[in-house]
Amino acid sequence: MLTGVLSRLSLQRLNWPQRVVKALDEMGLRRLGDCLRLPREGFARRLGVERLAELDRALGRLPEARTAWVPASRFSLSVDLHSEYLDRERLMRAIRPLFEQLQRYLVVRQSGVQLVELKLHHLRAPASPVVLRLLSPAYQAEHFHALLGGHMERIELPEPVVALTLRAGRLQPLTAVSGDLLASRQRMGGGGLSAGRLVECLRARLGRRAVYGVGLQPDYRPDRAWRRVEPVASHESGHFVQLNRPLWLLKSPTPLRQQQGWPWQEGRLRIEAGPERIESGWWDGADISRDYYLARNAYQQWLWIYRERQGARRWYLHGLFA
Known part of the structure; x- marks a missing residue:
């Protein structure tokens, strides 16, 4: 039964070197059954004992040792x-x-x-x-x-x-990592934790959803340019465009007072840089069209503000720099 099924198998299906398959093809041998009809001694002499042993293992004439699967060790x-x-x-x-x-x-x-x-x-x-x-x-x-x-x-x-x-x-x-001598002394003297250990302790105390990492999103809209990710022990530098963005981005933009077309917050804001135009999101229904500026208020705080390019063209506060 098994011999009859395997006899119809093309030699091209075998994982034999191409030169061996080509030599058999030149002799008119194109299927496994053609090889099985050859004298065993002649087949072994021409193609090698290992090829004959492969056929015997396929037909069950020789045992085929298999490496037993060993499950991973778990405590x-x-x-x-x-x-x-x-x-x-x-x-x-x-x-x-x-x-x-x-x-x-x-x-x-x-x-x-x-x-x-x-x-x-x-x-x-x-x-x-x-x-x-x-x-x-x-x-x-x-x-x-x-x-x-x-x-x-x-x-x-x-x-x-x-x-x-x-x-x-x-x-x-476990991978051994050489630490910094001075940093080690500071940790020993101050009793502080490494950044990774600190994050682990905070997540254990506050919950996983309270402490998370921040990853970049390929989106120009400031609200959608980041995403929550699982914290990692080390950070690799990514390839991204360096933009002037505030450390504190407000959850939702805050409208600013306006006098004679200028934004006010405890006085008229001083525009220091801009505009940076951001127009994006037309494909998902959350499109924006804004001109962003770097501004400074009377207390010398640096602000990230924008003005709508459509509609009422109002001014908004969107972020604060450190």
């Missing part, structure tokens, strides 16, 4: 608590040994993780999940424990905790 640990825990401080102390075991597991493998999942099991209510997301691979139990403390401030436990389950995400190799 998972479950423990039953000796008593019911509802007090957060006692619960945090009970969880610490799990993080210490995770650290030992990661140190031996010279790996880190960016995802740690903890389930707080209750007697009757569904388990309360806590997910720790990190910007870069980490292995330190102290760091995991500190992030968990931020999450625990926001969690409402429906019942006392009777068991714990800790699972880690995919293992990632």
